[in-house]
Amino acid sequence: MPMRLIFPILALFSGVAALAANPPQGSKGPDSGKFHLQARASELDPRAKEHPEIGFVFGTKEKPADLQHAVVDTSVRSRKKLVIWLMSYNAGLFDFLAREGFHVIQPHYANKWFSKVCRETPVGPHCRGNVRLEAATGEDFSDIVEIPKPDGMMERTRQFLLHLQEVNPQGNWKQFLTGDGKGLRWEDVIVSGSSHGSTTSARFAKHVKVSRVVCFAGPRDQHQEWQALPSKTPPERYFGFTHVLDSGWTGDHYCRSWELLGMHEFGRIVNVEKTKPPFEHTRRLVTDFDVNGDAKRAHGAVLPGKKAKTNKDGSYAHEAVWRYLYSHPVEKTGEPVPMDDGCLKEHPQ
Secondary structure (H helix, E strand, O other), X not given: OOHHHHHHHHHHHHHHHHHHHOOOXXXXXXXXXXXXXXXXXXXXXXXXXXXXXXXXOOEOOOOEOOEEEEEEEOOOOOOOOEEEEOOOOOHHHHHHHHHOOOEEEEOOOOOOHHHOOOXXXXXXXXXXXXXXXXXXXXXOOOOOOOOOHHHOHHHHHHHHHHHHHHHOHHHOHHHHEOOOOOOEOHHHEEEEEEOHHHHHHHXXXXXXXXXXXXXXXXXXXXXXXXXXXXXXXXXXXXXXXXXXXXXXXXXXXXXXXXXXXXXXXXXXXXXXXOOOOOHHHOOEEEEOOOOOOOHHHHHHOOOOOOOOOEOOXXXXXXHHHHHHHHHOOOOOOOOOOOOOOOOOOOOOO
16 A cells, blocks of 8 residues: 555544544534644645745654644535635534534645744735735745745645545545546635735635635734735635634724625625624624623634634534535625725725
């Protein structure tokens, strides 16, 4: 057996074993048809390289930094949509989306560069946006990083899907690849992320037409102009959700991006604690549930995890919101509203 297949196959069985020992919330365990698969990007593609100058490394065998995750539940009706999560693996979100019939993956790509480049003042209006696009595509969009195709999100995702189809054919991962396997069927892909990941998701969707974009706690990128660029992805396919105590919201960063992306054309900002689904068919959702005034908690409070809002029985209180964000029909939209003059559009450097 080729060495590159040994780890992934073991990962498949170890993932199933892990589910048996500790089934996630709402899961029936391994017999339910749910699969959690994982593989290291460096073992799937011999062309993959590290870029330590931007925090893009593989780690060690004991502590791999390039471990990629995928979850699918074949016991539920498939939505035939692939969610590509551009942030750290979130088991709660992946479990929820799998129960909802989505295929979900988290590819390893250059997502730590933001603390190392484009730090100058003033920063160029396309500096961060160009780096994001190069990290996502592996194409030459930025003069300050060099991320070749095998190390971009697009190719890392393709290689991962080829592997997933090989070790988990019952998951039917090939449906998201073109017939020749050389690309993805991007119209069947939802790009999503939180914070930095949500911002890259939105930047990528400007460049490639995708099924939809789901942004938690973002997008941000103040001082950048890419949010107002023409978009290959129609503007009604962008969705956002944040807590109102998140510093990105109180600092007018998210509201700025949402308006520049054109999301105000599809409804007002709706507080999910005061409005029931389908939330007036808007694209802009916020919550103000009590986080004890903690802005750091607020930043992660809109996702599954310890910071999330829960019901008395311990279940997550925002499941209806997450379901809306990922599956609300994009053709159903709210009424357009003007841009908010109170949302700062030009931030001082």
